[in-house]
Amino acid sequence: MRSGALKFLSSPVFWLIFAAAVTMPLWLSPYYLGVATIALFYIGLALAWNIVAGIGGQMSLGHSVFVGVGGLLSSALLLKLGINMWLGMVIAAAISAALGAFIAWLDFRFRLSHLSFALITLAFAEMGQLAAVGSEFLGGASGLFLPPDHGSLLNFEFGGQRGNFYLLFTASLVCLIANLVILNTPLGYYLRAMRDNENAAQAIGVALLRNKIIAMMISAALTSIMGTAYARYSGFVDPYQFAAPHVTVEVVLFATIGGLGTVLGPLVGAGFLVVFGEIVRGQLGGVLPGLHFFIDGVLIIVVILLMPRGVVSKIAEWWDRRHAAAPENPKIIAETATRT
Amino acid sequence: MATRLTRRALIASAPGLYLASKGAGRAYAQEKTVKVGVIQPMSGNLSPYSQEGQPALEYIVKKINAEGGIKSMGGAKIQLVIADDASQPARTASEARRLITQDDVSMIVGTLLSAQMLAISPVVDEYKVPTLAMWAGGARASYLYSLGFPYDRGYAKTMADFAGALGNYNRKINTAVIACSNYEAGQQVTKYLQQMLPERGIKVIAEVPLDTQAQDHTASMLRIRSLKPDAVIGLMQPREGILLMQARYGMNYHDSIFIGNSPYSDQVIWRELGPDIGKAVLTRNLFGMASYSEGAKIASMQELASELRSKGNLKSEVGQATIQAAQAARIMQQVLELAGSTEREAINQALKKVNIPYGDPNLYLARAEGLAFGEDRMPKDSTSMMVQWSADRKLEVVWPDLYAQTKPRV
Numbered sequence: 005m006r007s008g009a010l011k012f013l014s015s016p017v018f019w020l021i022f023a024a025a026v027t028m029p030l031w032l033s034p035y036y037l038g039v040a041t042i043a044l045f046y047i048g049l050a051l052a053w054n055i056v057a058g059i060g061g062q063m064s065l066g067h068s069v070f071v072g073v074g075g076l077l078s079s080a081l082l083l084k085l086g087i088n089m090w091l092g093m094v095i096a097a098a099i100s101a102a103l104g105a106f107i108a109w110l111d112f113r114f115r116l117s118h119l120s121f122a123l124i125t126l127a128f129a130e131m132g133q134l135a136a137v138g139s140e141f142l143g144g145a146s147g148l149f150l151p152p153d154h155g156s157l158l159n160f161e162f163g164g165q166r167g168n169f170y171l172l173f174t175a176s177l178v179c180l181i182a183n184l185v186i187l188n189t190p191l192g193y194y195l196r197a198m199r200d201n202e203n204a205a206q207a208i209g210v211a212l213l214r215n216k217i218i219a220m221m222i223s224a225a226l227t228s229i230m231g232t233a234y235a236r237y238s239g240f241v242d243p244y245q246f247a248a249p250h251v252t253v254e255v256v257l258f259a260t261i262g263g264l265g266t267v268l269g270p271l272v273g274a275g276f277l278v279v280f281g282e283i284v285r286g287q288l289g290g291v292l293p294g295l296h297f298f299i300d301g302v303l304i305i306v307v308i309l310l311m312p313r314g315v316v317s318k319i320a321e322w323w324d325r326r327h328a329a330a331p332e333n334p335k336i337i338a339e340t341a342t343r344t
Numbered sequence: 345m346a347t348r349l350t351r352r353a354l355i356a357s358a359p360g361l362y363l364a365s366k367g368a369g370r371a372y373a374q375e376k377t378v379k380v381g382v383i384q385p386m387s388g389n390l391s392p393y394s395q396e397g398q399p400a401l402e403y404i405v406k407k408i409n410a411e412g413g414i415k416s417m418g419g420a421k422i423q424l425v426i427a428d429d430a431s432q433p434a435r436t437a438s439e440a441r442r443l444i445t446q447d448d449v450s451m452i453v454g455t456l457l458s459a460q461m462l463a464i465s466p467v468v469d470e471y472k473v474p475t476l477a478m479w480a481g482g483a484r485a486s487y488l489y490s491l492g493f494p495y496d497r498g499y500a501k502t503m504a505d506f507a508g509a510l511g512n513y514n515r516k517i518n519t520a521v522i523a524c525s526n527y528e529a530g531q532q533v534t535k536y537l538q539q540m541l542p543e544r545g546i547k548v549i550a551e552v553p554l555d556t557q558a559q560d561h562t563a564s565m566l567r568i569r570s571l572k573p574d575a576v577i578g579l580m581q582p583r584e585g586i587l588l589m590q591a592r593y594g595m596n597y598h599d600s601i602f603i604g605n606s607p608y609s610d611q612v613i614w615r616e617l618g619p620d621i622g623k624a625v626l627t628r629n630l631f632g633m634a635s636y637s638e639g640a641k642i643a644s645m646q647e648l649a650s651e652l653r654s655k656g657n658l659k660s661e662v663g664q665a666t667i668q669a670a671q672a673a674r675i676m677q678q679v680l681e682l683a684g685s686t687e688r689e690a691i692n693q694a695l696k697k698v699n700i701p702y703g704d705p706n707l708y709l710a711r712a713e714g715l716a717f718g719e720d721r722m723p724k725d726s727t728s729m730m731v732q733w734s735a736d737r738k739l740e741v742v743w744p745d746l747y748a749q750t751k752p753r754v
Contacts (some may be wrong), residue, residue, distance in 0.1 A: 034445040038438055137526065145528040149462060149484060152469065164470065239466030242433050242459055285428060285435070286442050294387040296428075 013184070013267075025173070029166040035286075041169045043278040045234045048176035049251070050259045050270030051183050052226035057256070058265035059183075059192060060219045061199025062111065063118055065252050066125030069132035070100040070224045072247025074231025079148040079241045080141055082160075089160030093232040097225040103128075104224030108216040129249040136243040147242040150235065160236060168237040175233045179226050183267045186222070195219055199265075261307050263314025272316050277304075376420035378686050380676060381427060381443030383454035383464075388431025392582075392612065393455045396660050397478065397669030398426075401453075403656045404673035414677070416684035422676070425449055433463030440467045440475075449473070450686040451679070453672055455665075456480050458529050461488065474692040476675060478668050481529050483721035489695050490722055491672055493633075495529065498726035500536035502633055503577050503603050506730045506743050508544035510575075515601065515754035517574045519549050523564065523588070524578035526553035533579040541577070549573055554584040565591035568600065575601045582607040586616045589630075593621045601629045601754065606664050608632025609731045609739060626733040631752065633728040635709055636667040637739040639749045640729060644705050667708050674706040675715070695721075710747050 028040055049071065056062045077099065078092035087095075107128065111121050137145045155163030162171050186192045194215045197205035206212050235241045245251070255274075262273020280303070285296040311318040382401065384394035405422050413419040425447045427439035436456070443449045444467070452475040456464065461480035468475050468485040477483070477490040481498065493499050507517045522537050524530035534551060541548050550571050552564050565588060568576055580588070585607030592602075607613060609632030614622045636645060648670055649662045658666070675698055682694035700707045701714040709715065713725035730743040732753055742752040 035438075035442040038441045042434075042438065144531050145526060146531060147459070147462060147528065149465070152466075238434065238437065238463070240433070240437075240462045242463060244459070245432070245434050282438060285430065286439065297387060297430075 029169055034165060037165055037169055039279055039282045041165070041172050041237060042282065043275050044169070044172040044176045045230060045237070046255065046258060046274040046278045047271050048172065048179045048230040048233075049227060049255045050262070050274040051176065051179035051267075052223050052230065053252075053255050054183060054259050054264065054266075054270045055186060055195075055223040055226075056219050058259060058270070059186060059199065060195040060216070061118075062108075062216065062220070063122045063256075064107075064125040064220075064223075065122050065249065065256070066107065066128040066132070067223070067227050067255060068129045068247055068249050068251040069103065070227035071231040071234075071251055072132050072136050072243065073100045073103070074228030075235035075241045075246040076136055076142045076148065076231075076243060078232045079150055079235050080143065082150070083148055084141060088158075089232070089236070090158075093160070093229060096232060097228040100224040100228035101221040104220035105217045108220040109213065112213040112216055126249060129247075129252060133243060133247040133249065136247040143241065143243065145243065147240060147244075150239050150241070153236070153239070162236065168233075171233050172230075172237060175230055179230070180267065180271065182222060182226060183270075186219075187267060191215060191218060196265075257304065261304065261315060263316035266314065266316050269314045269316040273314070276315075376418060377423040378414060378417060378420045378680055379423050379425055379447060379449045381440070381447060381449035381452040381454075382424050383427045383429050383436055383439050383443070383452060383456065383460075385431040385455055385460075386426075386428035388429075390431040390455065390457065392660075393457075393479070393665045396658075396663045396665035397455060399656055399658050400652055400666045401669040401673050403652060404670050405676075408673070408677050414680045416681045417686070420680075420686075422680070429454075429460065433459045436460040437463045437467050440464045440473075441471075444471045444473050450688060451475065451676070451691050453676055454478065455669075456490075458482060458492075458532075461490065464488070472692070473688055474679075474695055476672055476679075476695070478665075478672050481532065486721075487692050488721065489717050491668060491675065492722070493726050493728065494720070494722045495532040496536040496540075498722070498728070499529075499533045499579050499605060499633070500540050501726075502728045502730070503579075503605075504537060504540035504544055504546070505727075506631065507541065507546055507575055507577060507601075507603055509743060510601070510752065510754060513752050513754055515752075517546050517601070519573045520546050520575045520577050521550045521552055521568055521571055521573040521600075522548055522578050523552040523554060523568065523576050523580070525556055525580040525584040527556050527581065530554075530579050530581075537577060546575070554578075554580060554588065556581065556584065558584075558587065560591065561587040562591045562594065564588065565595055565597065569595060569597050573600050575603055577603045579605045580607055582610065582612055582616075586613055589613065589617055589625045590621065593617075593625050598625075598628050601631070603631050603730075605633045606635070609634040609637075609733075610663055611661050611737070612663075614733075614737055622733075622737070623735055627735050627753075629754065631730050631732050631742065634731040634739060634741070635664045635728065636662065637729060637731050637741050638662075639739060640710060640741045640747050641749065642708075642710055642747065645708050645710070647705075648708050671708045671715070674700065674708070678706075712744075712746055 029037055053067050056064050074096045077096040078089055081087040081092040082089045136142050153161045153164055155161050162168050194210045197210050258274035258277050259270040263269025281300055284299050288295045384398055385391050386394050405424060409421045413421045425443060427443055429436040429439050452473055456477035457479045458481045461477050462484055465485035468487045472487055475488045479492040480490040481492050481495045483490045510517055520541055522534050524534045538548055552567055554561060554564055608630055652658055652662055678698055679691055679694045682697055683690040699716045702712055707715055710729045711725045716724050718724040729741045729747050731739040731741050734740055740750050741747045742750060
């Protein structure tokens with residue numbers, strides 16, 4: 005799959021898609037550009053989460069804490085203490101990374117099972133939201149309203165919808181590159197070894213604590229950065245949106261549907277489901293209330309039943325079967341025969 | 345004798361056909377419409393607002409169109425374009441963007457509670473689209489107006505004034521516990537109650553924030569009971585109101601007077617508690633703010649309610665949201681008449697000039713000084729009625745005197 009991903013990423017098809025994506029602000033209407041921007045946010049989150057869960061096998065349900073830290077803390081630092089949002093983003097990412105390291109240490113120290121780890125991270129998510137709602141500094145339940153975007157890059161302003169699209173595009177690209185780099189470095193091998201069998205990995209010398217901490221820190225920091233970027237885009241930081249546990253549930257769903265542990269899975273899953281959900285709700289929301297939820301649900305059930313390893317894995321299987329079944333080229337056979 | 349369409353006949357009829365097409369085009373051009381985007385929580389936890397309010401909004405708009413539409417626009421008909429934000433503020437902003445850029449609406453109306461109002465504000469400011477929120481406790485964007493109660497001079501002042509006025513009915517309130525739902529509006533109202541209650545000689549002895557995720561509020565009620573306040577005052581969401589009353593019933597606690605907002609005065613609380621619990625707790629020492637009451641001495645409100653019940657295709661009983669939505673429709677009508685144009689800037693200017701005086705048949709809310717927007721884009725007169733329940737599930741207005749039908753039962 006890894007080599008498959010690299011092959012795809014160096015293919016003309018990928019570069020065509022990339023060019024189309026980069027030029028979206030030129031040919032998409034403002035509404036669909038907004039949908040694409042929201043999709044990029046979830047793509048980035050899904051890719052960041054994929055590092056610990058898909059590659060590392062640690063099913064974290066607490067990533068909303070990092071989104072909340074990234075969005076709320078950076079905004080609060082700007083509004084309450086006048087700290088530039090670029091610096092605020094770095095501070096928030098550092099705090100998220102530290103928190104992530106602590107959670108990873110807990111997992112190692114207490115040798116938590118997958119279920120226990122998931123529950124503990126969920127508890128962190130709930131505590132995070134309660135802390136955000138109860139903190140005057142972080143805006144409490146009212147949230148925080150950012151100053152208007154006048155396009156001053158030094159002040160973390162990107163000039164409105166187009167600029168914010170490129171902000172989130174860049175941030176999610178960083179998450180994609182992080183996934184690629186990790187998968188093609190020793191860290192990726194160690195994480196997959198730990199995912200497949202932690203005891204065996206430890207037995208052959210893989211440092212469990214060190215690798216868990218590194219993966220979680222990278223994932224947490226990237227998630228926090230996505231939170232800061234989305235806060236700038238939306239202009240209003242609502243703790244019930246940013247720090248809500250349901251954000252992680254959505255991310256888990258997108259990454260799983262797309263294909264856990266793959267590079268393209270979270271991208272495809274989040275990209276397709278977010279866009280599909282927004283468009284269905286936009287078209288049908290006023291017709292029959294809740295119909296879009298029903299359609300979303302049916303789609304998810306169908307995908308999980310027919311493609312249990314994810315959409316990208318299914319497409320990869322089909323592609324490999326197609327190429328394996330292709331008849332051999334007679335000219336090549338003849339040339340090979342003459343050479344021998 | 346059969347007739348054939350000859351070339352000569354066709355040429356001869358051409359001028360007639362041309363004139364007929366011009367006439368038809370003129371008739372088509374006269375059927376003007378003004379598109380209004382409506383953002384409602386058609387699904388999600390806030391859907392009761394739209395279930396109650398949307399039929400009333402549609403009914404009034406249909407009536408306006410049937411009576412000739414917007415006369416200053418040559419009889420243009422109002423066309424509602426509905427969008428569902430699924431009760432999520434992020435979706436509110438997304439749907440607003442769609443209505444503005446895809447459907448090219450001239451203005452937006454919607455349930456829009458405070459969180460939704462905050463989320464939509466950057467979009468409203470970016471596109472400069474006049475927007476009317478029915479329930480938000482503030483109006484953050486410069487193109488956004490709200491029909492809701494402001495946290496300070498709406499919710500907090502009404503509750504504090506009523507608590508102070510109970511002394512006139514031989515029930516002086518000296519101490520109070522502030523019990524609000526721990527969410528955005530609750531925290532805001534708590535802040536203002538902390539200032540206003542002492543100004544009226546009422547000492548705040550504690551705050552008991554009600555967790556919006558809790559399944560039970562027995563612990564909160566135990567705390568309240570231990571503090572023994574004269575009154576328990578605060579803004580809450582329907583769920584917290586219901587759970588608190590359930591806990592109150594479980595402890596048989598009636599020593600304090602409970603003063604709150606619409607969850608205490610909506611039929612939903614009777615449905616959720618059931619008749620036995622409802623009768624035990626809702627008819628004793630409980631008062632709620634209300635935009636609507638069957639017995640309120642407001643002729644226009646009662647006529648509207650009666651009309652909606654008979655012709656309005658309502659999915660539920662007439663409630664607060666019904667009247668609020670109907671009022672929003674009439675404001676929309678006046679705004680469009682004043683604007684005389686579908687241009688957004690003209691509509692925004694018209695919103696500033698809205699004025700529905702007291703006694704006008706199109707004023708459905710209880711506003712003694714009429715309905716007009718202040719500098720903060722909130723209603724200048726933001727007082728509300730206070731009501732109590734009777735044993736037969738009817739609301740009785742007890743304050744202010746202008747609308748009261750009976751005295752508070754204390």
